[in-house]
Amino acid sequence: MQAELQTPEVAQSQHDLGDSRRRFIANLEPSRRGFVTNYPNFQHWKKVQPEQVYPVAPVNIYVHIPFCAQQCSYCYYRTVTGSRKSEMDRYVDALCKEIEQSSERFGLRERPISSIYFGGGTPTLLDEKSLSKITETLHKYLKLDSNNMLEFTVEGEPVTVIKKKADALKKLGANRISMGVQSLCDDVLKLSNRQDTEEKVTRAIGFAQETGAAVNIDLMSGLAGESMETWQYTVKRALETGVESITVYKTELYANTQYFKDLRNEKITLPNDEEEIEFMRYAMDQFANANYLPWCFFTFTKNGNYQHVHATRIWEGEDYFPFGVSAFGRLGSFLFQNTNDVSNYVEQMERGETPIVRGHRMTALDEIVRDILLGIKLNFLDYGYFHDKYGFNLDSLCGKEINELATKGYVERKDGRLVLTHEGMVQGDYTGKFLARALINQYAV
Ligand SMILES: C[S@@+](CC[C@H](N)C(=O)[O-])C[C@H]1O[C@@H](n2cnc3c(N)ncnc32)[C@H](O)[C@@H]1O
Ligand code: SF4
Structure with a gap:
């Protein structure tokens, strides 16, 4: 789910977390001292309930x-x-x-x-x-x-x-x-x-x-x-x-x-x-x-x-499971699809096999790009969501392209969100693809 708008306290604590991460590797000199045991540092771990650790996700x-x-x-x-x-x-x-x-x-x-x-x-x-x-x-x-x-x-x-x-x-x-x-x-x-x-x-x-x-x-x-x-x-x-x-x-x-x-x-x-x-x-x-x-x-x-x-x-990234010929779905970072031939599908099921024939495990970059492309169909992207999930500010990833889209009148930054304007909506997936292209060109190997 896309996160609610950030409150000032949340934004502050995220900033503190960023500072603490920076301190973790500040003043780095060649040395065998300072054995790394974990990351991120315990200092920012919070009290949690067991069901948060093993969530039965919808x-x-x-x-x-x-x-x-x-x-x-x-x-x-x-x-x-x-x-x-x-x-x-x-x-x-x-x-x-x-x-x-x-x-x-x-x-x-x-x-x-x-x-x-x-x-x-x-x-x-x-x-x-x-x-x-x-x-x-x-x-x-x-x-x-x-x-x-x-x-x-x-x-x-x-x-x-x-x-x-x-x-x-x-x-x-x-x-x-x-x-x-x-x-x-x-x-x-x-x-x-x-x-x-x-x-x-x-x-x-x-x-x-x-x-x-x-x-x-x-x-x-x-x-x-x-x-x-x-x-x-x-x-x-x-x-x-x-x-x-x-x-x-x-x-x-x-x-x-x-x-x-x-x-x-x-x-x-x-x-x-x-x-x-x-x-x-x-x-x-x-x-x-x-x-x-x-x-x-x-x-x-x-x-x-x-x-x-x-x-x-x-579009907000929840899992979906596909039943039937050619249906596709997602479990975690895996996307997959059933056979698209009806006879094959029926015969495979009659033999008790799984009909899944192809899939793709998404990289972190795939997930960010997918969240942009599908998320923006709902007419906005939430800065807090990207920060919480990926630890990035959307502007630091593709701020230049966001500014370009804003100048053309397709998006505006408003209340912690990047919002499609009327013209942005008329142009459909264009805005999402424009931002996705920037990320892919810059980071995909
Ligand atoms: C899978 S169909 C289901 C609806 C139902 N079979 C019917 O046609 O009444 C879903 C929708 O896809 C859209 N669709 C089908 N072919 C399309 C195309 N070439 N371009 C854009 N939309 C298309 C149609 O609007 C259709 O209602
Ligand atoms: S062929 Fe016609 S009826 Fe069948 S899914 Fe496509 S639009 Fe719907």
């Missing part, structure tokens, strides 16, 4: 469902379409086996769970029986204590969120439903090979809202066929739904998509970067007028009330 759970009703033309996710029920059932069985096996193998059983996220693909494509089977398995093998478990999100495509499905999500305990809406203009949806229509989408949002869960909808700026006029309509209709939060993704073009092929064959055109920036500026103005406030630089919440726990915790 973990977040990600469950991946790869199935979709169709392959949307812009989508770069590895998804599976046209699956038979028997194939989905086999996948769900494999998933449940992984939950049972990995909760034991990776010591997850004792750890408090902060959040669960069923992502995809399209989790709402599964029937009620399969969704309950997965949820029951999580309950059986993990500590889903309602005191700690703050959020249970299920991602869905509106066309699959019928009344019966929404009721099932409520029964499972989902308290956040996130739907890919992308656009509320039928022509734009059709050009992206979506089955949804404005009517189906608004009906599905209504069903999701009736469950009492917080509803998020994703919009995409820069789809094929988008103009300022269609975008204005989408933003207006999105606000009229009264959902808890609206997320705007900038359309990214990937080589594995139908968009990529259609663009090359001149079947479609896409808005250019300048047009997309204008779409984002327009949306942010409308959101501000409706008091939808930025929780991160691409999600805006009604009256600033809803914080998406799962993403916040991950």
